[in-house]
Amino acid sequence: MADRFEEENEKRGMIYPAGYRPQAPAGAGDAQRPDPAVRNQLLNSILQQKPSPDAVPVDTDLFAVMAARRSTRKFADRPVESEKVDRIIAAADTAPTAGNYQGFEIFLVRGPDTKRRLVPACNNQPYVDAPLVLVFCKNPARVKFDFPDYILRKFAIQDATLAAGYSQLAAQALGLSSIWIGMFDEQKVMDVLGTDLVPSSVLCVGYPRQTKYPKPRRNLSDLVHVLW
Numbered sequence: 762m763a764d765r766f767e768e769e770n771e772k773r774g775m776i777y778p779a780g781y782r783p784q785a786p787a788g789a790g791d792a793q794r795p796d797p798a799v800r801n802q803l804l805n806s807i808l809q810q811k812p813s814p815d816a817v818p819v820d821t822d823l824f825a826v827m828a829a830r831r832s833t834r835k836f837a838d839r840p841v842e843s844e845k846v847d848r849i850i851a852a853a854d855t856a857p858t859a860g861n862y863q864g865f866e867i868f869l870v871r872g873p874d875t876k877r878r879l880v881p882a883c884n885n886q887p888y889v890d891a892p893l894v895l896v897f898c899k900n901p902a903r904v905k906f907d908f909p910d911y912i913l914r915k916f917a918i919q920d921a922t923l924a925a926g927y928s929q930l931a932a933q934a935l936g937l938s939s940i941w942i943g944m945f946d947e948q949k950v951m952d953v954l955g956t957d958l959v960p961s962s963v964l965c966v967g968y969p970r971q972t973k974y975p976k977p978r979r980n981l982s983d984l985v986h987v988l989w
């Protein structure tokens with residue numbers, strides 16, 4: 762028999778996509794479970810989950826998370842827990858978007874064969890076959906401003922990119938690591954995903970096989986320009 766979540770999902774017109782339903786917070790009884798009809802309630806329950814003995818460890822020091830993040834191309838052979846997947850996706854959904862039109866969509870690539878087919882679409886980068894693969898796609902049709910198409914496309918690429926950045930930091934905060942893939946053949950990725958939406962980035966996530974030190978960055982004088 763379908764549980765309350767599935768019934769609500771059907772009734773309200775598929776709040777959850779086929780094949781993905783966020784986990785209820787660890788240890789939550791039925792009364793504390795988020796109402797699936799309230800999108801933000803669900804999001805908040807994932808993001809604000811209070812630490813408990815069996816909760817996911819999260820580094821809540823944002824700047825420490827930023828400072829420690831490094832690209833990882835070697836992942837341990839260990840799956841990413843579904844609770845972490847939920848948080849990484851929820852983080853993307855908190856990102857600002859142009860007009861709050863949310864001009865992007867995420868493809869959660871679950872199938873091992875589909876992941877493998879993404880490798881040649883991504884310039885044969887083998888680490889694309891990672892434990893967690895998220896493809897962030899632009900959807901300018903969601904952006905309902907009365908502006909020229911090129912502006913809507915510009916908004917959608919910013920929406921998708923920013924959301925992926927939020928997910929990347931969330932992954933780091935959850936003890937995971939990631940590699941941002943920008944080198945891909947758009948059409949080949951679209952063919953693998955079976956979508957008309959154009960990808961903006963592929964975020965590959967997993968447990969790192971090794972800890973890395975931060976990379977050097979340029980001098981501040983090359984970064985910041987001061988105007989009066």
Ligand SMILES: Cc1cc2nc3c(=O)[nH]c(=O)nc-3n(C[C@H](O)[C@H](O)[C@H](O)COP(=O)(O)O)c2cc1C
Nearest residue numbers: 830831832833834886940941942943944945975976
């Ligand atoms: C827009 C963009 C595209 C990127 N594309 C790739 C890619 O296709 N393959 C790859 O291995 N790394 C890619 N990277 C990761 C960068 O190489 C990496 O972030 C950079 O070297 C800095 O290293 P760090 O992330 O460890 O600080 C990309 C990063 C960005 C932001």
